[in-house]
Amino acid sequence: MGWNMKTRSLEHKTARAGIGMILPAMIILAVFMFYPIAQSFWMSLHNWDPIRNYKSFAGVSNYVKAFGDERFLGAMRNTLVYTISYVPILLVGSLLAAVFINYAFFASGFFKSILFLPAITSMAIISIVFRYMLGGDIGFLSIWLRSIGIPMQDFLRNPNTAMTAVVFVGVWRRLGFNMVIFLAGLNAIPESLYEAAEIDGAGRTRQFFFVSLPLLMPTMGFVLVTNLISSFQVFDQIYVMTKGGPMFSTEVLVYYIFYRGFSVFDMGYASSLAFILFVVILAVTIFNIRKFGKSEHSGGLA
Numbered sequence: 001m002g003w004n005m006k007t008r009s010l011e012h013k014t015a016r017a018g019i020g021m022i023l024p025a026m027i028i029l030a031v032f033m034f035y036p037i038a039q040s041f042w043m044s045l046h047n048w049d050p051i052r053n054y055k056s057f058a059g060v061s062n063y064v065k066a067f068g069d070e071r072f073l074g075a076m077r078n079t080l081v082y083t084i085s086y087v088p089i090l091l092v093g094s095l096l097a098a099v100f101i102n103y104a105f106f107a108s109g110f111f112k113s114i115l116f117l118p119a120i121t122s123m124a125i126i127s128i129v130f131r132y133m134l135g136g137d138i139g140f141l142s143i144w145l146r147s148i149g150i151p152m153q154d155f156l157r158n159p160n161t162a163m164t165a166v167v168f169v170g171v172w173r174r175l176g177f178n179m180v181i182f183l184a185g186l187n188a189i190p191e192s193l194y195e196a197a198e199i200d201g202a203g204r205t206r207q208f209f210f211v212s213l214p215l216l217m218p219t220m221g222f223v224l225v226t227n228l229i230s231s232f233q234v235f236d237q238i239y240v241m242t243k244g245g246p247m248f249s250t251e252v253l254v255y256y257i258f259y260r261g262f263s264v265f266d267m268g269y270a271s272s273l274a275f276i277l278f279v280v281i282l283a284v285t286i287f288n289i290r291k292f293g294k295s296e297h298s299g300g301l302a
Helices: 002-044 061-066 070-102 108-120 123-134 140-147 162-187 191-199 204-215 217-232 236-242 253-262 267-297
Strands: 046-049 054-057
Touching: 002 046, 002 267, 046 267, 061 267, 070 108, 070 162, 070 217, 070 253, 108 162, 123 140, 123 162, 123 236, 162 217, 162 236, 191 204, 204 217, 217 267, 236 253, 253 267
Parallel strands: none
Antiparallel strands: 046 054
């Protein structure tokens, strides 16, 4: 009897200690994550103009309005175009850069530093630099093209090239960060596996496809999910470089939410759009976690 009481007392102390350890993190999550999500959903059920201090209950009318809003649908389409362009290029580019640098050679440290440098630079600063580089009047690239006889291009004012320029800036800034993550994954693979593959006659190409790539699937899943989330939340370079133009060709969902909330001051409608974006990101994240979770449990092969 006494032994059982001591065991229960120890279990209670352990439970209290565990609760005490996670409580600060839960408070932070509640204040800065769960409460804003709940507040955003509550705001989305109202028509609210903070300038005129007007608020009225609207139910789900803001959500109904969203799916009949051509500009919202266009922003969602542009977001998907950005994601479909940005994520595959970034995944492949950062993986190839990691594999290239992982082979020990004299300049690997130099290339690693050069590729990672944009990741620690502000996206706003990078966007300002590229806005002047790609501009049609004083842009470095346009002046160079003109010097070799190619007509002057204004990449950011052309609906056919503006999104490409925005995607390029996003990839250029994020590539080094993902490269470091892939490098960590490559360095975690036991060297004995490569030695065994080499004994079996596998060259570096076969080692990559049959050793490195399958074992990198958990890392690939993490990189994919984080890049998908960042692509759906793209805003900085859009705001600085194009303001959603020309002709709304680069207006993505977050920029449209910003416009509705802080230019039109329709906070209720902006909140409904933000909550739709939250649900989309949550669904995409859960899908990819389940997909790559199964890949990890099956030995890294999908």
